[in-house]
Amino acid sequence: MMQGSDAPRIYAYELACRRGDRLLFRKFSLELGPGEACHVTGANGSGKTTLIRTLAGLNAPFAGTAHCEGAIGLMDERTGLDPEQPLGRALDFWFALDGAQDREIVLDRLRLTGLVDVPVRYLSTGQRKRAGFARLLGQGAKVWLLDEPLSGLDTSSRELVRELIIEHLSNQGVALIVSHQSLPLPGLKTLSIEDFAAEPEPLA
Amino acid sequence: MILRLLKRDLAQFFPFSGGGAALPVIFFVAVAMLYPFVVGPDTNTLSRTGGGVVWIAAQLAAILPLERLVARDIDLGHFDQLRLRGVTEEAMMAVRVLAHWLSFGPPLILATFPAAALLQLDGPTLHLVLIGVLAGTPGLAAIGLMIAALTASLRAGAALSGLLLIPLALPLLIFGAGALARQDAASLGFVAAISLGLVALTPFAAGAAIRAVR
Numbered sequence: 317m318m319q320g321s322d323a324p325r326i327y328a329y330e331l332a333c334r335r336g337d338r339l340l341f342r343k344f345s346l347e348l349g350p351g352e353a354c355h356v357t358g359a360n361g362s363g364k365t366t367l368i369r370t371l372a373g374l375n376a377p378f379a380g381t382a383h384c385e386g387a388i389g390l391m392d393e394r395t396g397l398d399p400e401q402p403l404g405r406a407l408d409f410w411f412a413l414d415g416a417q418d419r420e421i422v423l424d425r426l427r428l429t430g431l432v433d434v435p436v437r438y439l440s441t442g443q444r445k446r447a448g449f450a451r452l453l454g455q456g457a458k459v460w461l462l463d464e465p466l467s468g469l470d471t472s473s474r475e476l477v478r479e480l481i482i483e484h485l486s487n488q489g490v491a492l493i494v495s496h497q498s499l500p501l502p503g504l505k506t507l508s509i510e511d512f513a514a515e516p517e518p519l520a
Numbered sequence: 521m522i523l524r525l526l527k528r529d530l531a532q533f534f535p536f537s538g539g540g541a542a543l544p545v546i547f548f549v550a551v552a553m554l555y556p557f558v559v560g561p562d563t564n565t566l567s568r569t570g571g572g573v574v575w576i577a578a579q580l581a582a583i584l585p586l587e588r589l590v591a592r593d594i595d596l597g598h599f600d601q602l603r604l605r606g607v608t609e610e611a612m613m614a615v616r617v618l619a620h621w622l623s624f625g626p627p628l629i630l631a632t633f634p635a636a637a638l639l640q641l642d643g644p645t646l647h648l649v650l651i652g653v654l655a656g657t658p659g660l661a662a663i664g665l666m667i668a669a670l671t672a673s674l675r676a677g678a679a680l681s682g683l684l685l686i687p688l689a690l691p692l693l694i695f696g697a698g699a700l701a702r703q704d705a706a707s708l709g710f711v712a713a714i715s716l717g718l719v720a721l722t723p724f725a726a727g728a729a730i731r732a733v734r
Contacts (some may be wrong), residue, residue, distance in 0.1 A: 374600055374734050388604045394597025397530070409528055413521065413605065449603075 323350050324386030324458035324490045326371060331380035332514075333366045339378065340366055341512040348505075350458075350488040353481065355499050358509035364494040365383075365392065367509065368461045371492065389457030391447060395448040397436045404432030407450055416454030426450045426476070441468035449480065460484060460491040466499065522615060529619035529655035533585065544581040545627045551577035561616055563640050570639030571649045571700035577635065578628055578653055579689050582660040583682040585654070586622060589668035590730065591677060601626035609727030617665045617722050625657035644703060652696040652708050655657070659715030662722040663688045673733040 325348065332342035340363030347356055358364050361409045370382050397406040404423075408453050411419055423429045426446045431439065439447065445468050452460065460481075466474050481491055481501060493499060533716055555573050593599055602612055632653055635644045667684045670675035695710040 369600075369734075370601075372604060374603060390600065390604055392597065394595065394600070396597045396601040398528075398596070398598075400532075409524070410601070413524055 324384070324488070325349055326354075326384050326459060326461075326490055326492050327360075328367075328382040329380055330373065331367075331369050331370065331382050332378045333363055334378045335363070335366055341509055342379065342514050344380070344509070344512045346492075346507070348490045348492065349440040350490060351485050352505070353485055353491040353493060353501065354505040354507060355501070356492065356494045356507050356509050357496060358486070358494075359496070362509050362513065364496075364509055365463055368392065368406075368463045368492065368494050372451045372461050383519045384391035384459045384461075387455070388459045388461060389455045390461045390463075391448050391452045392463035395444055395451065395469075397447055397451065399435065399437035401434055401436060402433050403428065403439065403447055405434075406436050407447065407454070410451045411454045414455045416456065419454070422450050422453045425453070425480075439442070442473055443469055445469055446473060446476075449477065453480070458489050460489060460493075462491060462493045462495075464495050464497075465493060466495055466497045522611065525602070525607070525612065525615045526619055529616055530622060533588075533619055533623035534562045544584040544624060545560045545631045547584060548577045548581040548628055548631050549635055549638075551580065556638060556640075566640045567642050567645060570636070570641045570713075571645050572697045573639060574632060574635055574641075574649050575652070575693055575697045575700075577694055578657065579660065579686070581628065582624070582657075582664050582689070583685050585620070586664050586681045586685070587678040588723075589620060589665055590726070591668070591672040594730065594733060596674050601732070609731050610723040613665065613669065613726040613730070614723040616726075617662055617719060620656050620665055621661035624661055625654070628657055629653050645700060648699050648703070648705060648708070651705060652699055652711060654731045655708050655712035655715055656692045656696050657715075659692050659711070659718045660685075660689055662715070662718035666718075666722050666729070670728035672730065 326346065328344055328346045331344040333340050344367070356364055356367065366375060367411055368390070371384055372378050372388055392520065396410065405433070416422070417501070425433065426449055426490060428446060428493065433445060436444065436447070466475055469477065478501065484491060544733055552573060556566055559569070596711045599609065599612060603609070610658070623717045629650065632650055637648065641649065663685055667681045674680060691714050695714070699705055699707045
């Protein structure tokens with residue numbers, strides 16, 4: 317399920333996306349190979365989440381092409397963790413599905429070991445975010461699509477996320493990070509999605 | 521993979537696992553309990569009309585779990601994450617209709633016994649009701665899942681889905697209750713056939729619906 321094919325890649329060419337009747341952006345092109353990451357910035361509603369979901373293949377592009385090669389790990393504000401279940405059980409569902417081996421290491425790394433018996437709905441925003449990262453690490457996907465990975469995290473957790481991304485890239489992973497917060501990473505490309513905004517159509 | 525999904529869906533839906541999933545069964549028995557109070561304890565009236573009451577109660581009980589069937593997992597991003605792991609929406613919905621039926625059909629069949637006692641149904645009638653509920657609940661589960669998937673993105677989805685289920689389940693009700701009126705199991709074959717068709721259709725209809733709201 318999770319074996320990355322030869323080289324992970326994120327690819328978009330002349331991509332245009334819309335949400336409802338509104339064209340969000342167009343002519344967006346991007347290519348990322350192993351070890352590369354791109355930080356896409358933009359105001360709320362500029363189409364960052366739509367971009368991520370289109371690259372993940374969850375939404376169809378309006379024009380152009382978008383695809384990823386290799387297993388995709390998507391991390392957005394919806395963690396996929398059952399709110400009624402204790403965190404450990406909720407994560408174990410995904411760990412089992414993904415064949416994750418290093419459960420304890422992952423939990424320890426994200427400082428979740430003490431929280432495994434707490435139902436997911438009682439977790440704070442930051443704890444839930446860290447749980448999302450635990451799921452992502454367990455998945456072992458080579459392509460990371462991260463939607464606002466830093467929101468709701470405290471300083472030390474932000475630093476941890478930064479480390480995780482650096483590690484992922486040095487393991488020949490590829491990452492697209494969408495965030496309005498700054499993310500200091502060495503060699504990170506930055507694109508503003510607003511540069512691709514569609515001009516408002518003239519009134520008919 | 522499929523077994524893991526089934527296990528998770530079952531844990532979510534099964535009565536007495538928390539989250540009020542036992543409500544449909546309690547509701548079902550409650551209707552059967554109230555009916556004798558309303559029409560009086562006359563054995564003849566009760567056993568003549570009781571089988572129909574069981575059918576109505578089963579249909580209304582099928583409305584109760586709809587709200588938690590699909591919308592919650594869309595909000596959770598559960599289906600998105602499965603999609604990224606190569607599970608098709610059709611497979612997700614096929615597993616779900618099975619899990620939904622398992623958590624709703626067999627408990628309702630068991631609850632038919634106390635309901636039949638309360639309604640003073642005689643042996644042959646109970647027999648027809650039991651076969652009918654067994655044949656009809658997969659269809660009710662399938663209609664329920666389709667409606668839940670179609671209305672998942674609507675704000676008033678829960679109220680609307682209740683209204684939608686009633687006309688769609690009418691054929692099941694007509695043939696199911698018709699068997700009681702004629703004391704003849706033949707029309708229960710129609711109930712089973714309708715159920716089978718609905719169950720076969722559901723993964724595709726519900727799968728397309730959750731793809732569309734993504």
